[in-house]
């Protein structure tokens with residue numbers, strides 16, 4: 387056989403290879419293909435409309451466009467335009483892979499909840515996140531994810547009664563950085579420092595002190611390292627590795643971030659060992675809740691501890707800061723909303739709000755919901771089908787039939803586009819209008835925190851921190867003036883913030 391192959395002229399070999407390939411395809415068509423067609427027919431599946439690729443094998447035409455839109459800060463707006471042009475659910479190619487993209491609540495619900503078992507995170511996301519964030523709750527699937535989630539969840543339940551005194555201390559540091567002479571300040575920068583300080587204190591028991599007098603050069607660099615890496619990771623997971631290739635700098639920065647976290651992990655492990663051996667009988671500060679000290683009771687693997695801690699740091703820092711920045715960006719441009727919110731804040735009589743009082747501030751909640759609707763912090767996301775399955779709507783002429791998903795198909799969903807659908811939110815969907823929340827009771831149409839088994843664990847914590855910070859700032863400063871004439875523009879890293887920040891002048 388081998389010698390026959392050796393003697394065959396190259397032309398015949400190529401022909402043979404092509405024949406084998408065709409035979410294999412026919413075989414697949416008749417076997418796996420037949421059972422797939424039956425599965426699709428049994429569920430009434432119809433094809434989804436397809437994106438009109440100019441290069442339909444790898445979809446490079448669209449990838450190049452996405453890279454361009456990313457550069458011009460119109461990535462989200464253009465995604466929305468494509469839904470308007472091709473429908474709320476359509477098929478496409480992403481780096482040579484079959485994909486479906488959707489802004490349909492029913493399909494998102496199926497992907498995240500009712501058919502949760504049929505999906506994994508995408509390998510692209512895992513590859514993009516793992517060099518920095520290791521194996522943690524944001525990169526794990528299946529039993530490993532369950533392990534992460536089970537380990538983390540109780541700590542969130544206990545911390546839901548957020549430590550307002552801790553946040554207060556950092557908000558005071560933030561206020562000290564705000565000029566009182568009417569000059570311009572970008573609150574977004576300060577919010578990112580604030581949430582780094584609160585997240586590190588909550589996680590590690592020791593703030594990074596990026597705000598205020600104790601800020602050191604090393605700690606200021608930490609936020610730069612983090613932002614550089616998350617920007618690259620974001621591009622990589624959204625568009626592909628060719629658009630976010632990790633460079634030397636990325637590797638150096640990631641090592642720096644690891645070193646920063648490892649210091650705390652070692653401390654927590656040493657503390658735990660001392661406690662177990664009875665060298666410490668009672669805690670130094672029994673009322674203080676430190677996330678990492680709870681985690682070391684469940685694992686003593688330093689890499690696992692570091693990874694989970696960095697996952698929570700990402701979750702706790704960038705998200706809440708982005709929300710605050712987008713909220714203050716719009717508040718500063720809307721005197722009508724500001725004065726209504728001002729009235730609600732004034733009803734506290736200048737006192738620090740309690741957890742319950744914060745929860746009772748309705749208009750504040752509407753303002754935050756409306757910011758999360760128009761400027762969702764996690765604007766798009768995706769999952770991969772790990773077995774043949776289907777989505778409930780979007781197929782056929784009327785786009786109401788289910789859609790078959792072959793194993794390996796990527797489902798990417800745009801919360802940003804869904805939140806701006808006029809058929810859901812009305813013809814004024816693009817407008818920032820907190821009052822609309824007096825009547826809105828959305829289900830899967832409003833999804834800032836995700837849904838299903840992987841729903842955000844930090845939702846309460848984030849809402850409390852954003853509310854508290856906003857109230858305290860408004861108690862300190864009576865008036866705000868926007869110093870930014872641009873319309874809101876995306877700033878995409880792993881999350882979405884405001885490209886022109888939140889530039890304001892604040893008046894005591």
Ligand code: HEM
Nearest residue numbers: 523701702705706709763764834835836840842843844848
């Ligand atoms: C405005 C603030 C926040 C928003 C909009 C938000 C949004 C989200 C979203 C959309 C996800 C799903 C990600 C995915 O499955 O692909 C998520 C997951 C998660 N969030 Fe948040 N988040 C916020 C704040 C926080 C905070 C402050 C923490 C913790 C300190 C946190 C902890 C987590 C964790 C641990 C997960 C992973 C859940 C899992 O996969 O099982 N989040 N969040």
Ligand SMILES: *[C@@H]1O[C@H](CO)[C@@H](O)[C@H](O)[C@H]1NC(C)=O
Nearest residue numbers: 506526527528529530771772
């Ligand atoms: C999905 O993730 C689980 C857990 O990591 C893994 O065991 C499984 O092989 C993945 N499935 C596919 C099809 O990649």
